[in-house]
Amino acid sequence: MKVFLDINIILDFLLKRAPFDEDAIEIFKLLYKKDINGFVSAISYTQIGYFLQKFTGKPTTKGILRDLNRLLKTVTVDNRIIEEAIDSEITDFADAIQMASALSITGLHSIITRDKKDFKSSQILIQSPKEFLNAFKNYHE
DSSP states (O other): OEEEEOHHHHHHHHTTOTTTHHHHHHHHHHHHTTSSEEEEETTHHHHHHHHHHHHHOHHHHHHHHHHHHHHSEEEOOOHHHHHHHHHSSOSSHHHHHHHHHHHTSTTEEEEEOSOGGGOOOSSSEEEOHHHHHHHHHHHTO
C-alpha cells in the first residue's frame, strides 16, 4: 500500500511532538516492517532538515535525513509538478507542490496529514493519521 506522508507526520515522529507522535510512531512501525510504502516530495527534506537542525544539531540531522531517505521513496519535483502546483486551487504553494507530487504516484492509496483542510482533492483520499491507522487495522483483521 502506497501512502504519501505530509511533513507534519514526519516531524511528529522525529521530534516526538506529543500527543501527535503516538500515531506517527505507529505509521513508522508499518513503514519499517514494510507493511506500507511511504512517499514524500523532494521539498519535504528542506523543511524537515531545517527543523531537525534547529532542535538536534547538524551532525545528527544528516544521519536522520540519510535514514529517512533510505526508508521513504522521494517524488522528484520537476517542471510538470511545479506547473500543476501553480495551476492548483491550493493557496499554500508548498502544499500545492505536495499535492501535485502525491498525485504523480501511480496506485497511491492516500495522503496522511494532520492538516486535511490544506489538501483539498476529490482525486485522492486524504486521511488523518488516526483515520489511516483505523482503516489499516480494519482491513487487516
